[in-house]
Amino acid sequence: GQQLNQSPQSMFIQEGEDVSMNCTSSSIFNTWLWYKQDPGEGPVLLIALYKAGELTSNGRLTAQFGITRKDSFLNISASIPSDVGIYFCAGRRAGNQFYFGTGTSLTVIP
């Protein structure tokens, strides 16, 4: 299946710091999604992107659809302890299933 690589694999940051993570694909996608998974729960959708170059925010979260359509980025500003979890990207070509990234585990140190 399609492989999406997320970077970094894990992050340990101080509360209040900003966070950046990215997701790359070997194929072009026309939809990118970002999910967050709290420990012991299913992933929850954070942001959806539908157009190359699109920049979308959801509170302190901002995600971008890469110009090449092969990558996407997620930024979290002023992190707080409840930001802890695993962040997944997901990409899709028209008419196909979504492919998920390998995940970025975020730990916020108070």
Added chain:
Amino acid sequence: SQTIHQWPATLVQPVGSPLSLECTVEGTSNPNLYWYRQAAGRGLQLLFYSVGIGQISSEVPQNLSASRPQDRQFILSSKKLLLSDSGFYLCAQEHDRALKGYTFGSGTRLTVV
């Protein structure tokens, strides 16, 4: 709105025992449904997906099987569990508006001992 019910939440089973995990969904009719497995702290591995009753596609050859006996019911099964079947199993439903991705259930933590 879409709601997914998964049960049980946790399960401890001995090696060689059978397995049945159930997922029921609410919302749109004839949804696309998915079973994923997640090893500890790892990514999501797609196991099966279904586009309709009785229609199952398998992504990875393994010790598991899936069935869709009703439109809103998706079942993950095994006749004989292996230690390597341990993991966190997630059921997902494709959103009413397909561009919005999937809605996930709360998952089942399976430990095979």
